[in-house]
Amino acid sequence: MSWLLNLYETYEFNLDRVGIPEKTYNDREYTLLPVSHTTQNAHIVVEVTENGEFHSASVIDKGDASTLIPCTEESSSRAGSKVAPYPLHDKLSYVAGDFVAYGGKIKKEEPFAAYIKKLEEWAYSPHASAKVKSIYSYLSKRELIKDLVANHILYLDADQQLIDKWDKKFESLHGEKPPIFSAVAGEQESAFIRFNVYSPDKILTKVWKDSEVYDSFVQVYSHLLGADDYCYVTGRMLPSTDRHANKIRNAADKAKLISSNDTSGFTFRGRFTQSSDAASISYEVSQKAHNALKWLINRQGKIIDQRVFLVWGNDDLNIPDPTEDFYSFDLESVAVKERKSFTNKEFAGEVAKALDGFRNNLSPESKSDVNILVLDSATTGRLAVLYYRNMNKEVYLDKLVHWHSTCVWLHRYRKNEQGEPVQFYGAPATKDIAFAAYGPKANEKVVKGLMERMLPCIVDGQKIPQDIVKSAFHRASNPVALEKWEWEKTLSITCALINKKEEYNMALDVENPDRDYLFGRLLAIADVLERSALDSDEKRSTNAIRYMNSFSKHPARTWQTIQGCLQPHQARLGTKLNYYTRKIDEVASKISIEDFTNKPLSGKYLLGFYSQRYDLYQKKDKNNESIQPSN
Numbered sequence: 001m002s003w004l005l006n007l008y009e010t011y012e013f014n015l016d017r018v019g020i021p022e023k024t025y026n027d028r029e030y031t032l033l034p035v036s037h038t039t040q041n042a043h044i045v046v047e048v049t050e051n052g053e054f055h056s057a058s059v060i061d062k063g064d065a066s067t068l069i070p071c072t073e074e075s076s077s078r079a080g081s082k083v084a085p086y087p088l089h090d091k092l093s094y095v096a097g098d099f100v101a102y103g104g105k106i107k108k109e110e111p112f113a114a115y116i117k118k119l120e121e122w123a124y125s126p127h128a129s130a131k132v133k134s135i136y137s138y139l140s141k142r143e144l145i146k147d148l149v150a151n152h153i154l155y156l157d158a159d160q161q162l163i164d165k166w167d168k169k170f171e172s173l174h175g176e177k178p179p180i181f182s183a184v185a186g187e188q189e190s191a192f193i194r195f196n197v198y199s200p201d202k203i204l205t206k207v208w209k210d211s212e213v214y215d216s217f218v219q220v221y222s223h224l225l226g227a228d229d230y231c232y233v234t235g236r237m238l239p240s241t242d243r244h245a246n247k248i249r250n251a252a253d254k255a256k257l258i259s260s261n262d263t264s265g266f267t268f269r270g271r272f273t274q275s276s277d278a279a280s281i282s283y284e285v286s287q288k289a290h291n292a293l294k295w296l297i298n299r300q301g302k303i304i305d306q307r308v309f310l311v312w313g314n315d316d317l318n319i320p321d322p323t324e325d326f327y328s329f330d331l332e333s334v335a336v337k338e339r340k341s342f343t344n345k346e347f348a349g350e351v352a353k354a355l356d357g358f359r360n361n362l363s364p365e366s367k368s369d370v371n372i373l374v375l376d377s378a379t380t381g382r383l384a385v386l387y388y389r390n391m392n393k394e395v396y397l398d399k400l401v402h403w404h405s406t407c408v409w410l411h412r413y414r415k416n417e418q419g420e421p422v423q424f425y426g427a428p429a430t431k432d433i434a435f436a437a438y439g440p441k442a443n444e445k446v447v448k449g450l451m452e453r454m455l456p457c458i459v460d461g462q463k464i465p466q467d468i469v470k471s472a473f474h475r476a477s478n479p480v481a482l483e484k485w486e487w488e489k490t491l492s493i494t495c496a497l498i499n500k501k502e503e504y505n506m507a508l509d510v511e512n513p514d515r516d517y518l519f520g521r522l523l524a525i526a527d528v529l530e531r532s533a534l535d536s537d538e539k540r541s542t543n544a545i546r547y548m549n550s551f552s553k554h555p556a557r558t559w560q561t562i563q564g565c566l567q568p569h570q571a572r573l574g575t576k577l578n579y580y581t582r583k584i585d586e587v588a589s590k591i592s593i594e595d596f597t598n599k600p601l602s603g604k605y606l607l608g609f610y611s612q613r614y615d616l617y618q619k620k621d622k623n624n625e626s627i628q629p630s631n
Contacts, residue, residue: 003388004233004281006314006371007289010296013315019068019211022299029066030298033291034214035284036221038076039251041065042089042194043183044153046144050130052137054147055198059179066251067194067208070217072118072224073243073283081107085115087122087217088132089194089208092154096193097142102149103161104189116140127219131197131207144193153180154188162188231282233289238282242275245290248375248383249297249308255383257375258286304431305444307386308375309451313393319370320400322458323451325429327414327422370396372459374452387452389459396459403427403458409496410506410614413489425506428493430454436493437471440486469497473603477552479545495610498603508615512608515595519555520608521587523548526562528616529580533569552605554598 017032024030033039042065047055070087078084085094093099094111116139122128123136145162148154155163155174163170166181184191196207207213225239244258260275272278293310302309302323313319321328374387391399407427416422428436433454434447456462476494479487504512512518527544534540543565544551551558563584570577 002390003371003373003385004285004289006369006390007292007296008233008285009314010312010317011288011292014292014295014317017295019209019214021209024298027063028298030295031068032295033068034211035218035287035291036070036072037068037214037217037291038071038245038247040067040069040086040089040192041251042067043180043191044092044148044193045196046148046193047196047198048134048138050134050197050199052134052141054138054143057148057151057153059153059183060194062183067192068214069194069208070214070221072221073241076245077243083109083111083114085111085118087118087221088135088213090115090192092145092189092191092193095139096144097139098145099189102145102156103159112142122217122220125220127216129210129213129216131204131210131213132216134197135195135207152178154191155180164188225283229276229280229282231285232279233281233285236282238284240276240280241283241286244281244286245294248290248294249303249306253383254380255377256381257290257383257385259382304448304451306377307448307452308373310371310373310375312371314369314371316393319393319396322372322400322403322455323430325411325414325424325427325432327411327424327426328429369393372455374455376448387455389455391459399459399461402461406503407464407496407500408506409492409499409610411489411492411496413485413492428496430458432489432493433468433472433497436475436490436497437468439475464497464500469494469603472497473606476606478549480541480549491606491610494603495606498607502604502607504604504607504611506611506614508611513590514604514608515591516601516604517608518587518591519551519559519601520605520610521612522559522584523551523562523605524609524612524616525580525583525587526566528613529566529577529584530569532580533573533577552601555601555605556596556598 011032014032018034019031021029021031042060044057045060046057049055067089069089072084072087074084075086089095091111093104093106094115096102096104097112097116099112100106100110116136119132119136119139123133145154149156155170155178157163157170158173164187166177171177180188180191194208197204204210205212226241227239228237229240230236231238231240242260244256246256247253248255248257258281260278296310296312296317297303297308300310300312300317300321302321309321309323311319311321370391370393372387372389372391373385375383376386377383404427408425409428410423410425411428412421412423413432414422414424430451431447434442434450437450438446450468453465453468457464472490472494475482476487476491479491482490504517508521509517523544527542530542530544534542543562547558547562551562570581
């Protein structure tokens with residue numbers, strides 16, 4: 001229940017944002033929903049006057065279709081032929097009193113009768129809004145379809161019945177295909193209608209954005225809720241509910257986090273007689289927690305193949321995301337300029353400084369908790385909590401500092417806001433780790449699985465799963481199978497994963513006696529030597545790169561092959577390559593005879609390869625020679 005309580009508290013902390021429209025990065029509108037409200041995509045907007053007369057109507061553009069509407073427990077979970085009207089905006093079959101007169105088909109109970117009865121109760125209640133009274137006054141005349149047909153919104157066939165689906169035979173009656181048939185996926189009768197009130201004298205707030213209308217319905221509906229029961233979330237006696245919200249990830253999402261409607265199966269039989277015996281949640285908590293969750297997902301959630309990754313704070317929403325790389329946190333502190341060395345201790349200080357901004361926002365009297373939530377659905381109707389952690393914010397930031405100062409390496413695959421490549425030193429994002437382990441074409445199911453598995457490594461300090469490290473290692477050791485940019489990205493990310501365990505510095509360690517590290521250095525020198533000998537416009541892979549996969553498995557034997565390939569270049573350029581020749585001799589002499597074998601190399605050889613190659617190219621840059629790493 002703790003995740004529900006934290007979502008409920010998040011709603012309470014953000015009451016000032018209720019009903020205020022916000023926009024996502026792709027310009028999609030969302031809002032923190034009021035209690036007893038939901039969202040629905042509308043197809044037609046009908047304007048009525050303050051006196052309850054029809055004014056105008058239009059088909060809604062898809063970009064403006066999302067509508068905030070009041071709802072009851074019954075209407076929010078209606079399905080099939082069940083009649084359960086929304087209180088104000090609803091489908092044509094519910095809001096049109098002349099629906100049957102124009103060929104509409106009903107099964108048992110007439111939807112309009114149930115709808116207009118509920119709307120009448122609202123319009124005549126002490127809490128009624130003037131706009132609701134105007135809409136009720138118009139709809140009680142039962143002329144909606146007649147007015148929509150007269151204004152060329154809906155269309156009839158030759159028998160004066162609503163056209164089910166558009167066909168070319170209707171062109172003789174109505175000309176080209178009307179907009180309503182493009183807006184509605186099914187028949188005209190499935191069109192969702194939203195209402196607004198028009199005034200010639202003043203500018204009125206749209207009904208679906210009017211806080212007065214929101215509050216009016218909340219007050220009316222609060223008196224219609226069921227009996228009080230013990231709420232397991234708050235510990236108070238409040239009106240309970242067994243109907244909980246859907247549409248959590250998007251407007252079309254039918255999956256529910258809490259459900260107990262299976263009375264014919266074995267959901268609770270054998271242990272309980274009814275669902276409330278297992279747990280009881282109040283209507284207010286359910287509404288506020290679910291609405292806060294929807295809002296947070298729209299605001300800052302990350303969705304991959306319908307799996308939701310969400311991080312937030314109860315009283316401070318802007319919490320650094322553990323799945324992102326450090327470049328996303330603080331651009332200036334991680335951009336590599338003229339750094340002379342790369343040590344974990346030095347970088348840990350920079351990470352701590354960058355996260356101090358979040359740490360300093362802590363309020364002395366606040367709980368300052370951080371919540372990490374992962375959701376996914378196995379079926380269309382059920383949503384599950386796959387991972388949940390609630391941590392003190394200080395502890396969480398300390399964990400991030402540790403992760404971003406240990407799983408680190410130098411990366412060159414990010415771009416700034418101007419689209420220019422930049423290099424940064426830090427931990428890679430979990431999605432990029434999936435890229436390194438499984439390639440850029442990996443199925444999203446694989447990617448989301450890896451991201452979930454990496455979360456405990458970041459926030460709990462667990463070891464990185466070895467299958468992930470091994471997969472990245474094998475791909476980084478096979479550059480000929482990858483494009484240049486892909487291999488360079490895979491190599492740096494793999495080095496970061498390996499370095500999480502080894503805790504080496506990015507700077508070349510010339511005193512490191514490790515066999516695998518030294519073999520990696522040899523391979524890097526051979527690569528740079530041959531690249532230096534080739535013409536500047538020759539882009540082919542060097543022999544060191546071509547034999548890298550074989551070298552990782554049989555280093556001694558493959559080194560003889562690589563060294564043989566270097567001899568023609570050494571003979572042709574002579575003294576120009578003396579520096580590299582001396583380097584090879586220097587490094588090779590540090591490998592003992594007992595270690596110069598074909599025993600496969602560990603990931604440490606990649607660290608030696610990267611550090612040595614980077615060191616050599618840095619020296620080349622200082623000499624103004626334009627030689628770049630290549631495969």
